[in-house]
């Protein structure tokens with residue numbers, strides 16, 4: 611597959627390989643190891659003189675198909691698939707950093723990513739400074755002589771803050787650091803960070819790439835040179851993607867474009883409706899002109915995406931009333947599913963951070979996050995209206 615194909619085409623065709631049986635749909639290769647024609651071939655494979663499969667901790671054809679398809683969509687030279695989004699971030703850090711290195715990261719990151727930086731990497735001598743997702747000057751000011759990695763997520767969860775990827779790339783380049791972007795919320799259908807200058811892309815495939823809430827997986831993407839140590843870490847330590855999960859994700863990618871378009875259209879409709887509700891004090895959605903970074907969002911992403919947050923008047927009690935009076939929406943912290951989910955960030959995803967830090971981050975007690983699914987928008991509105 612060449613770059614000349616459109617994303618919709620790459621999503622259904624890139625990376626496909628056929629076995630001797632000429633199957634049309636991609637096959638699932640449930641095998642942990644592969645055989646060789648001769649002792650000589652085995653030897654050549656093991657020392658890397660001949661390409662080919664050896665063992666599923668290293669490679670598996672179904673996983674390779676997924677990697678090539680996602681790489682084509684992101685415009686990346688190489689993709690390394692992992693067991694989860696968190697193991698993608700771990701593999702990227704373990705492959706590219708060493709003791710004594712420093713990370714500058716957005717303070718608006720997925721909670722487990724913050725824990726990974728603060729509690730796991732720190733034990734191995736990697737320190738992190740957290741800065742505002744939106745204030746580029748803070749990224750500049752946080753640079754140290756040992757800064758090796760910038761890390762951000764845009765739009766952020768749950769407030770949908772937009773980080774300026776091109777501007778933060780320029781700051782990273784000025785000190786020789788790499789920029790990694792967690793592109794989970796947008797997927798390559800809505801945003802292609804490598805084109806804006808980022809060096810590394812992280813995915814939790816668990817979310818929109820699966821799209822139906824079935825399996826966990828992740829990916830790291832970038833140049834061949836950068837992915838070599840990331841792959842090396844995985845090959846040695848084993849948080850690799852299973853063939854079954856890769857097969858689910860391959861099929862997920864085939865419908866990603868039409869799903870992201872539908873998630874986006876439904877989200878915009880919901881956000882506009884929420885803005886008109888008397889008990890809603892504020893709506894956070896990058897596709898709304900009222901979003902503080904609407905213009906930047908519309909330059910950087912194709913649509914506002916599938917996540918809408920809003921604040922109800924009356925704090926926690928009022929927010930819980932809205933959640934508890936829904937009859938259809940799923941009360942869960944997951945996102946990127948066909949089914950719309952509703953979350954109270956202050957008491958779930960962000961409960962473990964201090965009330966002061968939560969307030970500083972703008973996550974108020976009245977805040978509700980909706981990951982908009984594929985149901986009819988009117989049914990989602992009616993369900994929210996019960997408690998509003």
Ligand SMILES: *Cc1c(COP(=O)(O)O)cnc(C)c1O
Pocket residue numbers: 694695696697720722723763767792794795813814815816817826827828
């Ligand atoms: C869910 C999520 C992750 C972690 O992915 P898992 O597949 O759950 O390990 C990382 N980043 C973002 C933005 C996420 O939403």
